Amino acid sequence: xxxxxxxxxxxxxxxxxxxxxxxxxxxxxxxxxxxxxxxxxxxxxxxxxxxxxxxxxxxxxxxxxxxxxxxxxxxxxxxxxxxxxxxxxxxxxxxxxxxxxxxxxxxxxxxxxxxxxxxxxxxxxxxxxxxxxxxxxxxxxxxxxxxxxxxxxxxxxxxxxxxxxxxxxxxxxxxxxxxxxxxxxxxxxxxxxxxxxxxxxxxxxxxxxxxxxxxxxxxxxxxxxxxxxxxxxxxxxxxxxxxxxxxxxxxxxxxxx
Ligand code: GLY
Numbered sequence: 001x002x003x004x005x006x007x008x009x010x011x012x013x014x015x016x017x018x019x020x021x022x023x024x025x026x027x028x029x030x031x032x033x034x035x036x037x038x039x040x041x042x043x044x045x046x047x048x049x050x051x052x053x054x055x056x057x058x059x060x061x062x063x064x065x066x067x068x069x070x071x072x073x074x075x076x077x078x079x080x081x082x083x084x085x086x087x088x089x090x091x092x093x094x095x096x097x098x099x100x101x102x103x104x105x106x107x108x109x110x111x112x113x114x115x116x117x118x119x120x121x122x123x124x125x126x127x128x129x130x131x132x133x134x135x136x137x138x139x140x141x142x143x144x145x146x147x148x149x150x151x152x153x154x155x156x157x158x159x160x161x162x163x164x165x166x167x168x169x170x171x172x173x174x175x176x177x178x179x180x181x182x183x184x185x186x187x188x189x190x191x192x193x194x195x196x197x198x199x200x201x202x203x204x205x206x207x208x209x210x211x212x213x214x215x216x217x218x219x220x221x222x223x224x225x226x227x228x229x230x231x232x233x234x235x236x237x238x239x240x241x242x243x244x245x246x247x248x249x250x251x252x253x254x255x256x257x
Contacts, residue, residue, distance in 0.1 A: 011194025047207035054197040055098035063213030074227040075211035080235035087227040090115035147217035196242030208240035225250035
């Protein structure tokens with residue numbers, strides 16, 4: 001028995017060029033995530049329950065949009081001491097992707113389900129499902145437009161030299177440019193709905209979970225690092241990991257210790 005620890009992240013979508021209210025919103029969301037995690041740990045919930053709660057409870061409606069303007073979400077979860085894990089990709093109607101990842105871990109013989117198979121599994125498990133439109137917010141529609149204007153294709157070898165208006169100042173006459181870029185894509189257009197959490201509970205059990213809509217303007221069918229165990233998410237008896245950033249770069253740089 002000992003102390004506990006928690007770390008959360010809110011994705012790579014928040015940069016100093018975002019309007020102040022968006023930055024404040026992101027901070028509020030992360031603070032809520034932390035508060036939920038801390039009160040759960042104080043109530044002696046095991047690490048695996050805490051990372052699940054933190055990943056779905058406080059998350060606002062919305063998701064990064066693929067190139068066709070729909071939504072494909074993904075998530076994963078790992079229980080360190082048991083070395084059990086579950087992951088899902090290509091979800092279009094599942095309200096809490098990380099909870100479905102947990103069900104894959106606990107209730108299926110597999111570790112990873114994607115697309116129509118994952119949706120079918122969700123129906124059978126009776127999890128809450130909503131229309132795909134539920135996740136499509138006006139903010140994200142605007143961000144997708146910006147990504148398209150920027151012709152942003154997220155290949156690490158492609159470098160664009162452009163400046164586009166920051167989110168919130170989109171449209172004719174917008175004066176503010178965004179100098180912060182990641183592979184040519186202004187970081188401002190990255191999805192702000194990503195959440196990652198790593199926890200060690202008072203019994204020393206470590207768990208990690210990550211959930212995301214991926215990248216704005218991604219190709220349909222694109223899978224990032226977040227649902228990939230050993231890349232975006234991992235937990236063992238010794239450590240937990242939840243990554244944020246451009247999935248393609250993370251996947252390419254996994255190293256074994
Ligand atoms: N790291 C989130 C993603 O690339 O999808």
